[in-house]
Amino acid sequence: MKIATWNINGVKARIENLCQWLRDSGPDIACLQEIKSVDEGFPRSEIEALGYHVETHGQKGFNGVALLSKMKPDEVYRGLPGDDTDEQARFIEGVFSVEGGVVRVCSLYLPNGNPSDDPVKYPYKLAWMARLEAFARERMALEEPLILAGDYNVIPEPHDAKDASQWVTDALFLPQTRAAFRRLENLGFIDAVRATTDEAPLFSFWDYQAGAWQKNNGIRIDHLMLSPEASDRLRSTDIEKHVRAWEKPSDHVPVVGYFNF
DNA sequence: ATGCCTACATTCTGTAGA
Numbered sequence: 575m576k577i578a579t580w581n582i583n584g585v586k587a588r589i590e591n592l593c594q595w596l597r598d599s600g601p602d603i604a605c606l607q608e609i610k611s612v613d614e615g616f617p618r619s620e621i622e623a624l625g626y627h628v629e630t631h632g633q634k635g636f637n638g639v640a641l642l643s644k645m646k647p648d649e650v651y652r653g654l655p656g657d658d659t660d661e662q663a664r665f666i667e668g669v670f671s672v673e674g675g676v677v678r679v680c681s682l683y684l685p686n687g688n689p690s691d692d693p694v695k696y697p698y699k700l701a702w703m704a705r706l707e708a709f710a711r712e713r714m715a716l717e718e719p720l721i722l723a724g725d726y727n728v729i730p731e732p733h734d735a736k737d738a739s740q741w742v743t744d745a746l747f748l749p750q751t752r753a754a755f756r757r758l759e760n761l762g763f764i765d766a767v768r769a770t771t772d773e774a775p776l777f778s779f780w781d782y783q784a785g786a787w788q789k790n791n792g793i794r795i796d797h798l799m800l801s802p803e804a805s806d807r808l809r810s811t812d813i814e815k816h817v818r819a820w821e822k823p824s825d826h827v828p829v830v831g832y833f834n835f
Numbered sequence: 836a837t838g839c840c841t842a843c844a845t846t847c848t849g850t851a852g853a
Contacts, residue, residue, distance in 0.1 A: 584842050782840035
């Protein structure tokens with residue numbers, strides 16, 4: 575089974591790229607972030623025509639996540655638990671039946687947090703990460719395959735950036751951000767890409783500005799984090815960076831894992 | 836030090852992203 579995560583930066587602006595990618599890459603489950611659409615505005619029919627089931631958790635203008643899947647999920651949950659006042663659409667979980675049991679797949683869009691000295695934005699990011707950790711700890715107790723896939727807005731290590739010195743005061747790379755990410759790893763979650771390659775640097779995002787793609791000035795911030803039961807089934811990973819060279823690309827590219835499910 | 840570029844919502848410009 576092929577499971578992918580991709581921040582598409584606007585599903586309506588990206589529908590041609592998305593359909594091309596679904597035809598070419600053919601993921602069994604695709605986790606999308608930054609759909610920037612309400613549920614009613616999501617281009618559902620084009621995607622369903624390619625044989626995908628569509629589940630969305632959208633909002634007006636920005637954020638928004640989705641799960642596209644060849645099989646219909648048994649259950650779907652919207653929103654990250656832990657704060658009923660949080661109105662930002664950044665989390666959706668699907669439960670899928672597979673041979674021998676279930677796999678849980680979450681599409682998450684972790685807050686950017688910049689500017690890092692903002693009195694609201696960075697604390698919101700850290701609070702969201704604490705809620706994710708609590709959720710992950712709870713789900714871990716189920717002892718099921720679980721994939722926390724998404725745009726984490728976290729550069730885990732210096733070699734995950736072309737030039738880490740550019741990021742030292744940035745919310746994506748601050749020590750507190752990286753420590754929160756490590757707490758997730760310390761629960762037992764495995765970074766799928768790093769579990770399958772020593773290759774570095776590897777990037778999943780290149781800014782639109784200043785010729786970042788042409789200079790390969792990227793960062794690795796899109797991750798598949800696996801519970802032990804999911805990592806036991808991991809075969810390999812890939813970063814499908816060729817889509818960054820397409821016409822009208824997203825600034826992120828798909829990160830995929832191949833599993834023995 | 837700042838903008839670079841893009842999407843979106845409402846415009847003839849601002850917010851947000853990373």
